[in-house]
Amino acid sequence: MNTYSTACFTESRFSRYFLSDPYPAFPAPECWTSNLRFPGGFTCGTMVGAVIVDGGPMMPTIASIALVLLAYLSGSIPFSLLVARAWGVDLRVSGSGNVGAANVWRTCGFSAFALAMGGDMLKGALPTIAAQALGLSPLAVVIVGTAAMLGHTRSIFLGFRGGKAVATGGSVVLTLAPLVALPGLAAWAVTFGITRISAVASLTAAAVCGIAAAVLLALGMLPPAYAIFVWGAVAAIVFLHRSNIHRLRTGTENRFEKLF
Structure with a gap:
């Protein structure tokens, strides 16, 4: 099992998720991991914590x-x-x-x-x-x-x-x-x-x-x-x-x- 840090950017907000196995589908708009771009969504792990700027829930963190x-x-x-x-x-x-x-x-x-x-x-x-x-x-x-x-x-x-x-x-x-x-x-x-x-x-x-x-x-x-x-x-x-x-x-x- 690996732990990943995936940064997702949209026009209105910045979200940073700390993710881990297993890999359920977690839909998102335009997302990048390091220099890789995954248009229209990506597959990632269970959300552990989230820090969201410009609105959105913060309860996991x-x-x-x-x-x-x-x-x-x-x-x-x-x-x-x-x-x-x-x-x-x-x-x-x-x-x-x-x-x-x-x-x-x-x-x-x-x-x-x-x-x-x-x-x-x-x-x-x-x-x-x-x-x-x-x-x-x-x-x-x-x-x-x-x-x-x-x-x-x-x-x-x-x-x-x-x-x-x-x-x-x-x-x-x-x-x-x-x-x-x-x-x-x-x-x-x-x-x-x-x-x-x-x-x-x-x-x-x-x-x-x-x-x-x-x-x-x-x-x-x-x-x-x-x-x-x-x-x-x-x-x-x-x-x-x-x-x-x-x-x-x-x-x-x-x-x-x-x-x-």
């Missing part, structure tokens, strides 16, 4: 922007912090000090972890599913997923601080490309079972997802926009784990002693 903002706000909800607080624990001063689900497991137990993990995953998955249901292009869907991840890592409710995007980013990847996410999930489980170190499991899972995305892209089974998102998410997760990587190098990284 408004809806897309609103969904991005909602995704960011959704991602900003600190479910792990709220769940831990219900257990009488302040994550910011307990365990590793991180406001992520792994620290909930470490400080509050597995039941609290399951609730926190579910919340962190839903806040990434639901906006992404909504973007897909609205028929947005792969690029637009990726922007929505990225907004959810950004909200999790730079929450407006936590002074633009947050978690490390593993659960929220993973849920976005799972929604976009299950064949990328599932090997990563398996890698996380195996690595965590062996090492009992959440950071090692998360970094291993991220690496596996990056490789899986490259393979599927090469096989033509993954839109380029989704592959780029996965690689960007991998880079973000590695960056956000830089303190963990330092502790791993010095042998001081936190290890789970008790799972249940």
